[in-house]
Amino acid sequence: xxxxxxxxxxxxxxxxxxxxxxxxxxxxxxxxxxxxxxxxxxxxxxxxxxxxxxxxxxxxxxxxxxxxxxxxxxxxxxxxxxxxxxxxxxxxxxxxxxxxxxxxxxxxxxxxxxxxxxxxxxxxx
Amino acid sequence: xxxxxxxxxxxxxxxxxxxxxxxxxxxxxxxxxxxxxxxxxxxxxxxxxxxxxxxxxxxxxxxxxxxxxxxxxxxxxxxxxxxxxxxxxxxxxxxxxxxxxxxxxxxxxxxxxxxxxxxxxxxxxxxxxxxxxxxxxxxxxxxxxxxxxxxxxxxxxxxxxxxxxxxxxxxxxxxxxxxxxxxxxxxxxxxxxxxxxxxxxxxxxxxxxxxxxxxxxxxxxxxxxxxxxxxxxxxxxxxxxxxxxxxxxxxxxxxxxxxxxxxxxxxxxxxxxxxxxx
Numbered sequence: 570x571x572x573x574x575x576x577x578x579x580x581x582x583x584x585x586x587x588x589x590x591x592x593x594x595x596x597x598x599x600x601x602x603x604x605x606x607x608x609x610x611x612x613x614x615x616x617x618x619x620x621x622x623x624x625x626x627x628x629x630x631x632x633x634x635x636x637x638x639x640x641x642x643x644x645x646x647x648x649x650x651x652x653x654x655x656x657x658x659x660x661x662x663x664x665x666x667x668x669x670x671x672x673x674x675x676x677x678x679x680x681x682x683x684x685x686x687x688x689x690x691x692x693x694x
Numbered sequence: 695x696x697x698x699x700x701x702x703x704x705x706x707x708x709x710x711x712x713x714x715x716x717x718x719x720x721x722x723x724x725x726x727x728x729x730x731x732x733x734x735x736x737x738x739x740x741x742x743x744x745x746x747x748x749x750x751x752x753x754x755x756x757x758x759x760x761x762x763x764x765x766x767x768x769x770x771x772x773x774x775x776x777x778x779x780x781x782x783x784x785x786x787x788x789x790x791x792x793x794x795x796x797x798x799x800x801x802x803x804x805x806x807x808x809x810x811x812x813x814x815x816x817x818x819x820x821x822x823x824x825x826x827x828x829x830x831x832x833x834x835x836x837x838x839x840x841x842x843x844x845x846x847x848x849x850x851x852x853x854x855x856x857x858x859x860x861x862x863x864x865x866x867x868x869x870x871x872x873x874x875x876x877x878x879x880x881x882x883x884x885x886x887x888x889x890x891x892x893x894x895x896x897x898x899x900x901x902x903x904x905x906x907x908x909x910x911x912x913x914x915x916x917x918x919x920x921x922x923x924x925x926x927x928x929x930x931x932x933x934x935x936x937x938x939x940x941x942x943x944x945x946x947x948x949x950x951x952x953x954x955x956x957x958x959x960x961x962x963x964x965x966x967x968x969x970x971x972x
Contacts, residue, residue: 677833
């Protein structure tokens with residue numbers, strides 16, 4: 570069975586742990602964590618991921634900049650990207666989706682909801 | 695002459711009437727013949743049917759009763775199966791509902807476990823405060839809030855960490871005074887009844903105030919002024935997180951403060967020892 574690799578880009582260790590904890594219920598899953606956009610790009614260059622989850626407000630490089638850079642990379646042109654953020658405004662949502670995000674989830678998150686969305690995008694039953 | 699003509703006319707009229715009656719009689723006879731033909735044909739048909747019925751195998755009465763019994767039994771069985779299917783469908787609905795509840799409970803436990811794990815992951819005072827802020831932003835969904843800590847010397851509560859607010863604008867709070875001061879004194883949490891009206895909220899009157907307690911000793915208060923725009927009200931999980939913060943955050947803050955002080959003292963003593971031994 571294939572192994573799915575998911576990158577979580579989030580400056581809050583609490584959130585990283587919460588997302589990872591929710592996703593670890595899936596079989597054959599490898600989770601890699603990054604603490605900001607730059608760290609995220611570094612991790613993306615070291616491995617190939619099936620799905621990327623990122624926050625927006627982060628030091629060094631924010632999540633929106635990261636999404637726009639990821640979409641310019643031919644390898645990650647169609648990889649699903651989820652935004653998990655505190656920003657609940659419609660403008661933020663539209664901006665993120667316009668840049669190429671596939672899903673926009675606002676905090677506080679529900680672990681089962683994120684899990685179901687990941688399963689859906691990765692076609693895991 | 696006239697009489698003769700009238701007589702002839704009468705004869706013609708009567709002949710005409712007779713002809714009419716005769717025609718009707720002929721038609722009636724024809725009709726009777728046709729009906730007779732049809733009846734003959736029907737009789738033949740019935741005779742044929744009768745013959746074929748006689749030639750078909752006759753089901754004995756006993757076997758017929760057996761079959762009737764079997765049909766009845768099958769009907770009952772079908773009813774039983776239908777009843778069982780309905781019961782299973784109801785059970786499935788119950789299981790689905792239970793699954794959702796278990797998932798929710800699991801999610802809540804994950805949140806509480808992670809919050810607790812993070813709170814006790816460090817002995818660095820600033821890191822502990824940062825973790826508390828992270829928990830309140832990410833797990834509870836607050837936008838503007840602060841952590842007040844009690845100054846044991848002045849008996850005043852001073853804001854030590856915050857998010858979304860200008861700390862210089864927040865005044866110190868005296869024990870027992872105002873909502874925050876009363877929460878610190880009583881050790882009982884405060885929740886504003888109607889959080890939808892922001893006009894009632896100010897620096898000294900927040901929507902939520904959670905005392906940070908070590909046993910019965912209050913060391914500070916977590917104060918929330920505003921929730922994220924997508925967060926409309928508090929959930930049962932939020933209340934569990936508040937309870938967890940009240941105890942675990944207080945312990946984490948207290949331990950990290952003690953550790954920082956002991957580290958500072960140790961460093962001073964080490965400095966003295968180094969001076970004396972040189």
